[in-house]
Amino acid sequence: xxxxxxxxxxxxxxxxxxxxxxxxxxxxxxxxxxxxxxxxxxxxxxxxxxxxxxxxxxxxxxxxxxxxxxxxxxxxxxxxxxxxxxxxxxxxxxxxxxxxxxxxxxxxxxxxxxxxxxxxxxxxxxxxxxxxxxxxxxxxxxxxxxxxxxxxxxxxxxxxxxxxxxxxxxxxxxxxxxxxxxxxxxxxxxxxxxxxxxxxxxxxxxxxxxxxxxxxxxxxxxxxxxxxxxxxxxxxxxxxxxxxxxxxxxxxxxxxxxxxxxxxxxxxxxxxxxxxxxxxxxxxxxxxxxxxxxxxxxxxxxxxxxxxxxxxxxxxxxxxxxxxxxxxxxxxxxxxxxxxxxxxxxxx
Amino acid sequence: xxxxxxxxxxxxxxxxxxxxxxxxxxxxxxxxxxxxxxxxxxxxxxxxxxxxxxxxxxxxxxxxxxxxxxxxxxxxxxxxxxxxxxxxxxxxxxxxxxxxxxxxxxxxxxxxxxxxxxxxxxxxxxxxxxxxxxxxxxxxxxxxxxxxxxxxxxxxxxxxxxxxxxxxxxxxxxxxxxxxxxxxxxxxxxxxxxxxxxxxxxxxxxxxxxxxxxxxxxxxxxxxxxxxxxxxxxxxxxxxxxxxxxxxxxxxxxxxxxxxxxxxxxxxxxxxxxxxxxxxxxxxxxxxxxxxxxxxxxxxxxxxxxxxxxxxxxxxxxxxxxxxxxxxxxxxxxxxxxxxxxxxxxxxxxxxxxxxxxxxxxxxxxxxxxxxxxxxxxxxxxxxxxxxxxxxxxxxxxxxxxxxxxxxxxxxxxxxxxxxxxxxxxxxxxxxxxxxxxxxxxxxxxxxxxxxxxxxxxxxxxxxxxxxxxxxxxxxxxxxx
Ligand SMILES: Cc1cc2nc3c(=O)[nH]c(=O)nc-3n(C[C@H](O)[C@H](O)[C@H](O)COP(=O)(O)OP(=O)(O)OC[C@H]3O[C@@H](n4cnc5c(N)ncnc54)[C@H](O)[C@@H]3O)c2cc1C
Numbered sequence: 001x002x003x004x005x006x007x008x009x010x011x012x013x014x015x016x017x018x019x020x021x022x023x024x025x026x027x028x029x030x031x032x033x034x035x036x037x038x039x040x041x042x043x044x045x046x047x048x049x050x051x052x053x054x055x056x057x058x059x060x061x062x063x064x065x066x067x068x069x070x071x072x073x074x075x076x077x078x079x080x081x082x083x084x085x086x087x088x089x090x091x092x093x094x095x096x097x098x099x100x101x102x103x104x105x106x107x108x109x110x111x112x113x114x115x116x117x118x119x120x121x122x123x124x125x126x127x128x129x130x131x132x133x134x135x136x137x138x139x140x141x142x143x144x145x146x147x148x149x150x151x152x153x154x155x156x157x158x159x160x161x162x163x164x165x166x167x168x169x170x171x172x173x174x175x176x177x178x179x180x181x182x183x184x185x186x187x188x189x190x191x192x193x194x195x196x197x198x199x200x201x202x203x204x205x206x207x208x209x210x211x212x213x214x215x216x217x218x219x220x221x222x223x224x225x226x227x228x229x230x231x232x233x234x235x236x237x238x239x240x241x242x243x244x245x246x247x248x249x250x251x252x253x254x255x256x257x258x259x260x261x262x263x264x265x266x267x268x269x270x271x272x273x274x275x276x277x278x279x280x281x282x283x284x285x286x287x288x289x290x291x292x293x294x295x296x297x298x299x300x301x302x303x304x305x306x307x308x309x310x311x312x313x314x315x316x317x318x319x320x321x322x323x324x325x326x327x328x329x330x331x332x333x334x335x336x337x338x339x340x341x342x343x344x345x346x347x348x
Numbered sequence: 349x350x351x352x353x354x355x356x357x358x359x360x361x362x363x364x365x366x367x368x369x370x371x372x373x374x375x376x377x378x379x380x381x382x383x384x385x386x387x388x389x390x391x392x393x394x395x396x397x398x399x400x401x402x403x404x405x406x407x408x409x410x411x412x413x414x415x416x417x418x419x420x421x422x423x424x425x426x427x428x429x430x431x432x433x434x435x436x437x438x439x440x441x442x443x444x445x446x447x448x449x450x451x452x453x454x455x456x457x458x459x460x461x462x463x464x465x466x467x468x469x470x471x472x473x474x475x476x477x478x479x480x481x482x483x484x485x486x487x488x489x490x491x492x493x494x495x496x497x498x499x500x501x502x503x504x505x506x507x508x509x510x511x512x513x514x515x516x517x518x519x520x521x522x523x524x525x526x527x528x529x530x531x532x533x534x535x536x537x538x539x540x541x542x543x544x545x546x547x548x549x550x551x552x553x554x555x556x557x558x559x560x561x562x563x564x565x566x567x568x569x570x571x572x573x574x575x576x577x578x579x580x581x582x583x584x585x586x587x588x589x590x591x592x593x594x595x596x597x598x599x600x601x602x603x604x605x606x607x608x609x610x611x612x613x614x615x616x617x618x619x620x621x622x623x624x625x626x627x628x629x630x631x632x633x634x635x636x637x638x639x640x641x642x643x644x645x646x647x648x649x650x651x652x653x654x655x656x657x658x659x660x661x662x663x664x665x666x667x668x669x670x671x672x673x674x675x676x677x678x679x680x681x682x683x684x685x686x687x688x689x690x691x692x693x694x695x696x697x698x699x700x701x702x703x704x705x706x707x708x709x710x711x712x713x714x715x716x717x718x719x720x721x722x723x724x725x726x727x728x729x730x731x732x733x734x735x736x737x738x739x740x741x742x743x744x745x746x747x748x749x750x751x752x753x754x755x756x757x758x759x760x761x762x763x764x765x766x767x768x769x770x771x772x773x774x775x776x777x778x779x780x781x782x783x784x785x786x787x788x789x790x791x792x793x794x795x796x797x798x799x800x801x802x803x804x805x806x807x808x809x810x811x812x813x814x815x816x817x818x819x820x821x822x823x824x825x826x827x828x829x
Contacts, residue, residue: 049691049693050590051586051589051590051692051693052691052692052693053589053692054691074592096534096535096536096539105503105504106505106509107532107533109508109509109533109534109539109541109542110505110509119784123780123784124780125778125780125781125784126778126781127781129689129757129758129776130691130756131689131690131691131721131722131756131757131758132502132692132721132722133497133501133506133689133718133721133722133723133758133761133762134689134757134758134760134761135494135495135496135497135506135546135687135758135760135761135762135763135764135765136758136759136760136764136765136769136773136776136777137546137765137773137776137777137781137785137803138543138546138547138785138788138789139495139508139542139543139545139546139547140543140784140785140788141542142508142539142541142542142543142545143538143539143540143542143543144538144539145538145539145542146534146535146536146537146538146539147537147538147539148537150538151538162594163592163593163594186449186450186451189452189563190449190450190452190472190473190474190563191473191563192473192563192564192565192566192630193630194629194630194633215630215633215636216633216636216637218636219632219633219635219636222632223630223632223633226632263535263536265528265530265532265534265535265536266528266530266532267451267528267529267530268450268451268530269450269451269529287531287532288531290530290531290532291530291532291535312535312536312537313536314536324536324537329536329537331524331526331537331540332518332522332524333516333518333524333526333540333543333544333551333792334537334538334540336788336791336792337538337543337788337791339791340784340787340788340791341784
């Protein structure tokens with residue numbers, strides 16, 4: 001059982017190839033034929049200073065614990081980690097996965113401040129800082145967001161956290177077509193309404209825009225009314241609904257069952273083409289149509305579709321040779337970082 | 349400078365865009381850290397990507413070091429030329445190629461002035477959030493290199509948080525693109541944007557940037573509170589933060605900074621410390637937050653509180669703060685700005701220590717800082733005509749940085765390491781970490797030609813000279829207000 005950075009270093013030193021795994025909540029990321037470095041026992045909150053808006057945790061810590069500790073102080077991780085019930089914080093950062101609330105302030109990259117890492121040469125060191133602002137040196141911490149454990153192993157992470165708001169209200173607007181819903185999302189996304197989340201849900205006939213507002217209880221009802229009026233007059237939805245049990249509708253991958261599940265990064269302009277190509281698959285778009293989650297039966301089919309559209313996806317669940325779907329990711333800058341941090345190519 | 353290299357440059361640039369005569373080079377001798385001056389071998393003024401790429405490849409071939417230069421407002425010597433090296437001045441690459449209000453993005457060339465992006469986006473109700481005080485002159489390329497911030501980055505982050513995609517030429521001439529037009533940026537795979545932003549020009553030159561735009565806040569509510577005691581102002585910040593409010597900006601100025609601001613007609617109350625807190629967002633929410641904020645500040649011991657009721661009044665509150673640096677320049681012939689960061693809860697302690705240090709050195713220090721994120725900007729006043737004054741000021745600046753690191757902070761929050769702070773890197777980073785950064789630099793730029801002598805300790809020291817105005821300011825090309 002790995003419970004310290006030294007053990008991580010020893011593990012790297014003792015192996016020619018290895019693969020890092022947190023809590024394994026995204027099985028498609030771990031279909032690798034290499035010894036597994038299991039990070040799930042390297043856990044615990046190292047330092048939490050609510051006053052500083054900073055939190056330092058070991059990488060294997062379950063999100064559940066992190067989220068609960070923050071909630072106790074009225075704070076949260078604004079990047080809204082995906083799979084909060086089953087994932088570890090390190091795995092979330094390494095795979096760059098956020099839920100719908102990422103809409104308000106940004107993604108994982110916007111809230112990581114520093115990390116302790118072990119690189120492919122078994123060296124351990126810290127990168128970045130522990131204060132909310134720091135411009136010294138190269139920002140390797142950000143680089144490692146989304147790096148899938150292929151460049152270095154995250155053992156500890158420091159985040160910027162924010163105060164959370166006490167109350168939420170959610171609304172659903174129904175449109176006759178997805179194109180109309182997308183148009184409406186453009187109008188909403190550049191309006192002055194500060195939404196906590198804005199998802200697009202394509203349906204059998206038409207599409208739904210699902211929006212969430214958060215704030216003080218006293219002002220929320222009036223804000224919801226104002227927002228609803230704005231959307232109704234500017235975008236003419238067929239139907240408007242205020243959702244009562246609103247929490248349950250924000251698990252953005254909860255309903256996406258199927259053998260495969262993937263995240264897709266897209267520009268909203270590409271949404272209609274993508275959606276037409278994956279018609280039949282279960283899908284949902286978060287971040288006003290800038291991120292897609294797609295469930296389907298065959299990952300290689302999805303990979304082909306994405307490649308054809310010049311898009312990239314990350315397979316979270318399902319069988320595939322590589323979890324990286326679609327357009328190739330090779331990049332000369334990334335290759336040079338790899339040659340520096342993991343010259344022997346141990347981390348797979 | 350090597351003749352054959354200059355001849356080859358002549359193949360890329362017409363004579364009026366290849367500067368080699370002393371008088372032409374003069375305006376490029378330093379950036380806004382005027383203590384350092386170096387004459388470059390030549391300056392080129394590219395007008396498109398192809399010229400930049402050809403130039404970088406030529407530099408690589410001839411092993412000639414180069415410095416990319418935006419507006420030269422770096423406060424850390426980041427755009428200081430390299431003796432006998434090439435300065436690549438990017439101001440002519442100033443096209444805003446795309447403002448896409450639907451996707452809320454802008455695609456721009458690196459020489460675009462920060463403020464011009466917000467101006468172009470304004471008709472669509474959008475703006476580019478990072479707002480360094482130098483925003484009316486500094487370029488987006490310089491912002492990228494330093495991950496520049498501003499008064500409003502507590503809530504919405506620094507430059508890095510607003511870059512979605514980039515096209516760059518690495519120092520060895522290879523071209524690469526990363527990120528996308530998605531608000532998810534790199535999204536899948538390592539965050540190359542995060543790595544490039546803040547690399548201080550040591551990896552190569554950014555040719556094109558895709559930036560995230562934000563909707564203009566519906567309402568701002570700005571409060572100015574005057575205190576008899578700097579510590580009280582600091583405590584007020586802690587209370588604001590503890591209350592769960594998330595202001596767009598929290599700024600503090602001390603007595604000397606306030607006095608300086610008077611020289612630009614700020615019309616601030618006569619106080620030991622001023623606190624500026626700004627809320628922004630949806631009107632009903634901001635009004636409710638504002639009521640809470642006022643109550644908090646009224647209980648914090650402030651002897652005078654002003655709230656801006658109009659855009660005019662808001663501008664007035666910010667005017668003194670935004671021009672504090674140049675205003676200090678009116679109080680003293682010369683000054684050094686520092687940029688250390690401390691954990692917010694240790695701000696009071698840091699200020700006390702700075703106070704003790706300045707007494708020990710017999711120097712005046714004006715403090716202006718982004719209190720919300722613990723980013724100090726002590727301005728150390730001195731007179732460069734006095735023997736040894738500059739060195740004394742630098743020694744004090746060094747002590748302040750050492751203190752910041754000791755308190756668990758950073759040597760720079762937004763101005764970058766550049767030439768100025770490179771010797772403090774070992775105080776902040778372990779040997780292993782520095783080695784990795786250096787190895788990374790060499791992997792990306794094997795000949796170490798991109799901005800050679802910056803960021804890493806131990807580079808050849810440029811000549812230290814007297815301070816004074818920025819050469820472009822002296823020529824009336826730029827100004828700071
Ligand atoms: C009065 C005043 C107030 C200031 N206030 C602030 C503030 O509030 N916040 C803040 O963060 N900074 C502030 N600064 C510092 C400065 O304005 C910023 O660092 C700014 O980003 C520099 O932009 P520039 O165009 O002048 O860049 P330059 O000084 O020309 O260059 C800065 C660095 O960027 C590199 N560079 C330039 N273009 C590129 C490119 N295309 N690709 C790669 N590298 C490139 C250069 O090589 C150099 O290392 C202030 C400066 C002054 C003089």
